[in-house]
Amino acid sequence: MELGLKNMNNILELKDISISFEGEQILDKLNLYIRDREFVTFLGPSGCGKTTTLRIIAGFLKPDSGEVFFDNKNITNDPPHKRNVNTVFQRYALFPHLNVFENIAFGLKIKKMPKNEIKERVSRLLKVVNLEGFERRRPFQLSGGQQQRIAIARALVNRPKILLLDEPLCALDLKLRKQMQLELKEMQQSLDTAFIYVTHDQEEALTMSDTVVVMNEGEIQQIGTPEEIYNEPKNAFVADFIGQSNILNGVMLKDYRVYFAKKEFDCVDKGFKPRQPVDVVIRPEDLQIVPKDSNSAKFVGKIDSVVFKGVHYEMEVYAQNMYWLVQTTKHLKKGEEIGLNFSPDDIHIMSKLFDQMTNIMMATVIDEDTIKFLDVEFKRVFLNLEVGCQVKLTIPPESIHLVSSDFADIVLPLDSIIYKGAYNEMYFYYEDEEENDKYILVHSENEEEVGTELGLKFDFSQVEVEKFE
Amino acid sequence: MNRFSLKFLPYGLFMILFTLIPFLMIIWFSFTNESCGLTFENILKIGNYWGVIARSLAFALAATIICLVISYPFACFITKFSKLTQKLLIILIMLPMWTNLLLRTYAWMTILEKNGLINNFLKTLGLPQLRMINTPGAVILGMVYDFLPFMIIPIYTTISKIDKNLIEAGNDLGANSLQTFRRIILPLSVPGIVSGVSMVFVPATSTFIISQMLGGGSNALVGDLIESQFMGSTYNPWLGSALSFVLMIIIALIMAITRKFDKTETEALLN
Known part of the structure; x- marks a missing residue:
């Protein structure tokens, strides 16, 4: 999936970015364009890969494969200090041993800018973030909201082409957060900078962004304006999340x-x-x-x-x-x-995210009256089938129940859950013998977290068994 | 008496009995003579021993600096490992502290002696032998060996507590690894350096057994001097107390200066 047209306005381009940690795929062939001066939000639940994408753009992480282009230049291997992007960290990460002025001036001092110019730029930025007169304060003397503004000023003073913001408002209370949302949007409009904003808060994403990128499990689900995302969700995940x-x-x-x-x-x-x-x-x-x-x-x-x-x-x-x-x-x-x-x-x-309406599975007859699939065995009298022969099972989604793992026939991770008016439609992930990704569909009234391991119990009387020819 | 002071009672008694009273006794002895008369004689006598005090301070300073130079890079290096390896390395650093100090110093004697390990080794190679034992170098080496863990551990603790986000923020703002070190890691580790310095310098100044065993008679330190006033043939607890008292004041002054240096840094870390 791609965003926008490949035109001269594209300031950043991610091409086929993949990365995994400890065997878990975090991003899978991610492609994305970001236009100059755009306010883009990466929106998704925790673990969807949004922060990882941001860290790849900042240069803190190197993708396993794929390339990052900045102004049509390949910067995949450039370290963070050589990139013309700056980050506002989730917990601000202000330098505790420096005062407000020194914090904001940090990047400029590194660049060996003349002193009077540093002074001028810092005081201009303090005006932008509404904290004039705070130069001599130490970070620990400031409130959360003030620290956040200093963190933004410290990043913006370097005049980056792109500002990366990693859930910058999540530590603030609701009222302050709303106010900062408006301020950030105003700031972005008055500057020459593209903002890439990471959040799991759909309302925040819809209020502030020009473009919203909805992500889930390392893949982009939908890219569009807030209106498009809200009015025409591409799939049930987006609709549910938005x-x-x-x-x-x-x-x-x-x-x-x-x-x-x-x-x-x-x-x-x-x-x-x-x-x-x-x-x-x-x-x-x-x-x-x-x-x-x-x-x-x-x-x-x-x-x-x-x-x-x-x-x-x-x-x-x-x-x-x-x-x-x-x-x-x-x-x-x-x-x-x-x-x-x-x-x-x-x-x-x-x-549909998954086009399966019921569960159809291959199984083997392992005894006169016993059938085995996955690691589950069950008995069916009068089976009349030879030992070793293959059968096709149809397991209705409402015949599978969620139970504690001690009583379960099998324990599997929950991959997706969507409320469908009368029940939750859940997909549980497993791998078949050829290591293909497979899902078991369950209809349940339970409300569970995606990613948790849950016990499943089958009502074998409702399982349909057919001989497989 | 309210509940709080009741709970504090055993500790208060302990402090009065074993800290305050002994301290007052040292002062009392410092300014009295055999017949319990007030006198400045003891304090004035210290003038004869300025050389020993100066040597003690100089050796302690040298040992502290060497410890710092070894410890800082080492402490940084430890933080680069996984949490488990870090714990293991810290245990290895502390391990010698669990061995008796006397034993460790004896071990150094056998290594540095005229017919010790090093000289025997040189002899088999046909090289000239070195005079190592009974030199200032040997005393300082002993101090460094004994007090090194006290420098490494506080520095390691402060460095490992520095928020990794700060280092990333530094890189993000254009600082390369050297600049990040100089402008972020080093200033934030000052509290660790200060406590390491005081934990090495103070015991090193008043140490006595190391200097006797590795330094011979010619490198006696103020600790040895004080010891001999109480245990030796020159029994003179009044002079011994006066020496302790003056040493205490000198150390307190030096520490006050170091703390002042540290203050601005710790203030910032209190948030």
Whole structure:
């Protein structure tokens, strides 16, 4: 996936960047362009590779393969001190033995700039970050917000072409963070510098950026303007990460026609294969509440909970055997019956992250009445199959239960979890005998963290066994 | 009596009995004579021994500087290893401290002696023999060997506590590794250097057994002098106390100067 066009404005280019630590692939063939004077945000959950990408740009890490171009020059092997980029560190990393002036002047002193020029530049930057008169203070005498501004000034005083910011606001309280977001955006607009900003906070990303790069597990999921990312998420991961959403399983019947929640609807999407399984996203603010007997009611349901959120109410509505998240300014009571309406362009259709709808697995008959797959063995009476013959198993996702690992048939890491209205759709990762990446699909009501090892227990009575020819 | 002072009582008693009273006794002895009369005679007598005091300070200073020169690069070097290797190396550094000081010094005697290990080795090679034992060099060597861990450990501790982000920040702002060292690592390790220097210099100044065993009679230090006032044939505890008292004041003055140097740095690390 690539960002933008390869034009003269590109200040930075990452080409096929891959890196792994201790055998774990952190970035996998990452490609990215960053334009001059752009505010780009790398957004993703922790461990998605966003900070690693930033450290590769800064020069603290060398990719295993791939190249970094700065102003069309290959800088992959340049050490950090030779790069025209500066970093604002997560914990500020101000020099404790130097005062504010000396901290900001650090880079300029290294460059042996004349004293009066250093003085002029430092005081100009102190004005930019609103901390005039703080020259003689030591870092430990400053508040978190002030330290952060000094860290920004210390980086910007060198007039880098790119400023890298590694979750710079995460240690600040909410109010200060909001204020700093606006200040950073203003600063960036008044300067000649591209900002690359790393965050896991989707709201921060949407407020500040020209371009948002959504990352997950070392891969770019989507690149676009905040509006594009919010309104047209490319897949269920992006939709889920960018904000609360109703994400449902659906089937594309033909162009402009989709089936989900046990009904058919018109939509504005096309280009899918007929009967292709898809993820359907409807934003909670796009669901309108109408009287339950109204003609426009697409579904009728009952309000299950109401929470006041300041500007709007957030409620869960039970309809069509699933829970719908709805945001509205109307005040309604729990238990009321209402109708839900939405228009075709409120329906966002996305290809599935995993196109598997159930679990189909190869297994071997190891005894008269015993079948083995992965490391799991189970008995099936009246099997009537020869020992050693191959069988195909179909394991419905709702027949697998999450249990503590002591009672589990198998323990696997959770790779992805998305709430689908009535259950969480979970994918568990494993490797088959040929070391291919495989996933087990589970529907569960449990809420679990991605990356944790969880115990799975199969309900073998629901497993379908077929002889494999 | 409130709860706090009750808890403090055993420690307070200990400090009064074993710190304050002995200290006052030293002062008392320093300014009295055999017949318990007040006198400055003891203090004035010290004038005869300025040479010994100066030698003690000079040897201690030399040993401290050598320790520092060895320890600093070594401490930096240790921090480059994995956490486990670092622990192992620190244990190896401390290991000699668990051996008796007397034994260690005897070991050096057998190495440096006229017919010791080194000279025997030189002899087999047909080289001229060296005079090593009973020289100032031998005393300083003994001090360095005995006190080296006290220099390495505080320096290692401060360097290993420096936030790695600061070094990255230095590189990021254009400093190469030499500039990063000079402008970031070195100034931030000053507190470690100061405590290392005081932990070596103070015991080295008042050491006595090393100088007797490795220095012979001609390199006696103030520690030996004090010892002989109490244990030797020249029994004179009043002069011994006066010597201790003056030595204490000299060391206190030197430490005050060193601490002052350290103050600005530690202040910055308090955040």
